[in-house]
Amino acid sequence: MSWLEKSIMQTRGVGRGNSIATHELTEAKQGIFHFTIGPYSQPVMTVKPGDRIVVETRDAFNGKVKTEQDLPSKVLTMPFVNPQNGPIMIEGAEPGDTVAVHIESMAPRGDNPRGTCCMIPNFGALSGTAFTALLNESLPEKVRKIDLDEHGVYWSKRVTLPYKPHIGTLSCSPEIDSINTLTPDQHGGNMDLGAPGRWRGR
Numbered sequence: 001m002s003w004l005e006k007s008i009m010q011t012r013g014v015g016r017g018n019s020i021a022t023h024e025l026t027e028a029k030q031g032i033f034h035f036t037i038g039p040y041s042q043p044v045m046t047v048k049p050g051d052r053i054v055v056e057t058r059d060a061f062n063g064k065v066k067t068e069q070d071l072p073s074k075v076l077t078m079p080f081v082n083p084q085n086g087p088i089m090i091e092g093a094e095p096g097d098t099v100a101v102h103i104e105s106m107a108p109r110g111d112n113p114r115g116t117c118c119m120i121p122n123f124g125a126l127s128g129t130a131f132t133a134l135l136n137e138s139l140p141e142k143v144r145k146i147d148l149d150e151h152g153v154y155w156s157k158r159v160t161l162p163y164k165p166h167i168g169t170l171s172c173s174p175e176i177d178s179i180n181t182l183t184p185d186q187h188g189g190n191m192d193l194g195a196p197g198r199w200r201g202r
Helices: 008-012
Strands: 022-025 045-047 052-056 088-090 103-107 114-119 142-148 169-171 188-190 198-201
Touching: 022 045
Parallel strands: 022 052, 045 088
Antiparallel strands: 052 198, 103 198, 114 142, 169 188
């Protein structure tokens, strides 16, 4: 028996692992992507517990860093990064409920999917900010585009890295606050790195 079959979600959850329907949330159906998480965005779909959802996501830079010459400081407007799908309403869910999401699979999108690594001034990479002063100067701004597929990240002609894609930001809605998508907290939110992809989950 797998961990999933023994999980509280599968043994005691309302959905009980019974997928009732599969929903497709494409970019076209999503329409507007959101840069905050909260109760003020209109739901794009309603599902029942146990339903499966296939979602087309965007990368953390909303597709604006297309080449290694597209420096984030020039093409991005902070904090309008980390575009989010949804909201997705769950029938019967009430404030205080625990929502369990099982991500079955993820795959990169497009004919030639590419990952993006960036060093951005005053943002990550051991750079000082208005809140965290460091002794060193910020590292030089740099963008690296990397070929990838479902089997590996092709860092160079000699180096292929194995990887497991994951969702960078996943969240329930806070009851009253609208929180930017860069922030992790009790609601979930930005919990790690993101990548453009198509994920299937329930």
